[in-house]
Amino acid sequence: CLTLNHTLILNFVTCDVVAGPGQWEALCSYLSLPSNLLQVYSSQRVVMEPLVHRWCCHPGVRQTLLGGGVIVRFPRESNRLIELPEDYSVLINQASSFTCPRSGGDKSRAPTLCLVCGAILCSQSYCCQTEVDGEDVGACTAHTFTCGAGLGLFLRVRESQVLFVAGKSKGCFYPPPYLDDYGETDQGLKRGNPLHLCHERYRKIERLWRQHGVAEVIGHAQEANQTLVTIDWQHL
Numbered sequence: 001c002l003t004l005n006h007t008l009i010l011n012f013v014t015c016d017v018v019a020g021p022g023q024w025e026a027l028c029s030y031l032s033l034p035s036n037l038l039q040v041y042s043s044q045r046v047v048m049e050p051l052v053h054r055w056c057c058h059p060g061v062r063q064t065l066l067g068g069g070v071i072v073r074f075p076r077e078s079n080r081l082i083e084l085p086e087d088y089s090v091l092i093n094q095a096s097s098f099t100c101p102r103s104g105g106d107k108s109r110a111p112t113l114c115l116v117c118g119a120i121l122c123s124q125s126y127c128c129q130t131e132v133d134g135e136d137v138g139a140c141t142a143h144t145f146t147c148g149a150g151l152g153l154f155l156r157v158r159e160s161q162v163l164f165v166a167g168k169s170k171g172c173f174y175p176p177p178y179l180d181d182y183g184e185t186d187q188g189l190k191r192g193n194p195l196h197l198c199h200e201r202y203r204k205i206e207r208l209w210r211q212h213g214v215a216e217v218i219g220h221a222q223e224a225n226q227t228l229v230t231i232d233w234q235h236l
């Protein structure tokens with residue numbers, strides 16, 4: 001147990017997880033360790049000495065102590081949604097030059113951008129329906145199974161609308177991260193004022209995705225608005 005705690009604490013120290021006043025003490029007390037590690041060493045010499053010795057003999061550590069090599073492999077960076085352009089017209093232009101991959105160069109009716117990988121899909125159209133487990137699904141739903149294990153976040157470019165889909169039957173719309181000069185979204189692009197990326201809103205969407213909150217948002221939206229339940233999400 002001490003070995004485990006020790007390793008844990010080393011990981012925490014080296015990964016810079018412990019930051020801010022009181023955090024170190026809190027962590028040590030959680031692990032039932034004194035906050036002064038030298039105390040552990042002197043009180044548990046019999047256990048600690050072979051442990052430290054073994055650690056120092058590890059070829060990776062040894063190499064680093066001799067200069068060169070990496071002791072700490074830092075944790076992977078958090079996943080991020082794709083970068084979006086500041087100016088919405090860039091997306092409109094991209095979408096209008098996008099053609100349906102299945103219809104020999106025809107324009108797509110509802111070009112839709114995957115916010116996870118950046119792919120543009122030909123949504124809401126028979127041409128790009130495929131079969132998943134014996135059921136016809138639209139390009140977006142099909143894409144979620146290869147890109148997000150059944151969960152997808154999209155931007156419907158012509159509507160300026162974010163689309164969340166979960167599984168084949170659940171989905172909802174979400175306010176887009178683009179605002180006009182008055183701080184308003186323009187869902188449906190009816191007013192046509194220039195739109196700019198609102199980083200704060202986009203980060204909020206990213207946080208939802210990272211913290212696995214998208215399915216919950218869909219659930220709440222469907223409870224609050226029964227018409228959402230009747231939308232044929234799987235064909236989007």
Ligand SMILES: [Zn+2]
Nearest residue numbers: 114116117147
């Ligand atoms: Zn994707």
Ligand SMILES: [Zn+2]
Nearest residue numbers: 100122127128
């Ligand atoms: Zn198509």
